[in-house]
Amino acid sequence: MSSTPIDSKEYIGQSGRKYRIERVLQEEAFPPRQVYVASADDQKFILKYIHTVNFDDLQAVNNRLCSNASHVRLAQDTIPEKSMFAFEYFADHLLHLAQKDLPLNTVKRILKDALLGIAEMHDRDIVHTDIKADNIFINWKSHQNEVIIERRSPEAHAQGPVNKPSDIFSFALVCIYAIHKRVIFAVGEEELEEGVDPLAIIIERQISYFADEDGLNGLLRFLGDNPWVRVFEVIRDGFNKDNPRKPFSLWKGVDEDFKSLICAMTHLDPEKRVTAHEALAHKWFDGI
Structure with missing residues (x-):
C-alpha cells in the first residue's frame, strides 16, 4: 500500500485522544476519500473519512457490535467534525x-x-x-x-x-x-x-x-x-x-x-x- 508524508496535523477525538497525522494512505477529492496513519498515546491508528450520509449509520453499527464482537475491526474513537473514525492500526x-x-x-x-x-x-x-x-x-x-x-x-x-x-x-x-x-x-x-x-x-x-x-x-x-x-x-x-x-x-x-x-x-x-x-x-x- 503506497503512502506519502504529510504536514503535521492534529485531530482530537471524542475520547479526548489527540491524533497526530503521520502519513497519507489515500486522499481523493471526489468522491471524497481520506485514509491516514496517525499516532496517539504511543499507539498507531487509522483515521478514515466516512461520508457524512453514512456516518450515523456506521456509528450505530459500531455501537451494536462494540460490547460483544471480538472478531470485528471496530472504531476505537470518532472525530465527528471531520466525519472520521479512528481504527486500530493493523500491519497488513x-x-x-x-x-x-x-x-x-x-x-x-x-x-x-x-x-x-x-x-x-x-x-x-x-x-x-x-x-x-x-x-x-x-x-x-x-x-x-x-x-x-x-x-x-x-x-x-x-x-x-x-x-x-x-x-x-x-x-x-x-x-x-x-x-x-x-x-x-x-x-x-x-x-x-x-x-x-x-x-x-x-x-x-x-x-x-x-x-x-x-x-x-x-x-x-x-x-x-x-x-x-x-x-x-x-x-x-x-x-x-x-x-x-x-x-x-x-x-x-x-x-x-x-x-x-x-x-x-x-x-x-x-x-x-x-x-x-x-x-x-x-x-x-x-x-x-
Missing part, C-alpha cells in the same frame, strides 16, 4: 499476506477468525456488503523465518442492499484466493471483446463454476423481475459440448473438504447457501 491485509508461503493451518486460522467476525455481524442482522481479501486486516510478525499471526479481523460496514448469503458467497471467493492465490472472477482487458460488459463474463463464470439446475432456478426465482434474469438465462443456454461448464467441484488439485465448503458457500440459490455458523462447523475447519 489478507490480499497481500496470502501471497506469502504460509502454512495451511495459518491460513485456515485467518479465514476462521474472519468468518467468526462475519457470524458476529450476521447474528445482529448486520450485513458487511464488501467482503474481500483487503478488508480482512491482520497483525503479524516474522520470527525465525516463520510468520506469526497476532490478530486478524474483518472491518464492519454499514448495512446495505445485499444480504447475508451475499456475504457468504463473497467470503468463499476470499477463501479460494487465500488457499489457491487465484482471483477467479477477475476479468483482464485481453479477455474483453468490444462491447462486452465485464459483468457478463463474471456471470458466465459464476454459472460455469457454481451452478446446477436447482441452484440456478432458485436464484432466478429469488431475482424475480430483475432485468438481469434474462442475462442469466442467455448465458446458461450458451453452455454446450463445445463450451462446457467447469464446475468447481471437479477442479483438479483442490482438497475435497475445501471443495465441499466452497460449494456450500456458493450455492446459487441464496436460500440454500450455508450460514456463517454452518460454514464454521464444516469439517475443513476441524482442529483450527
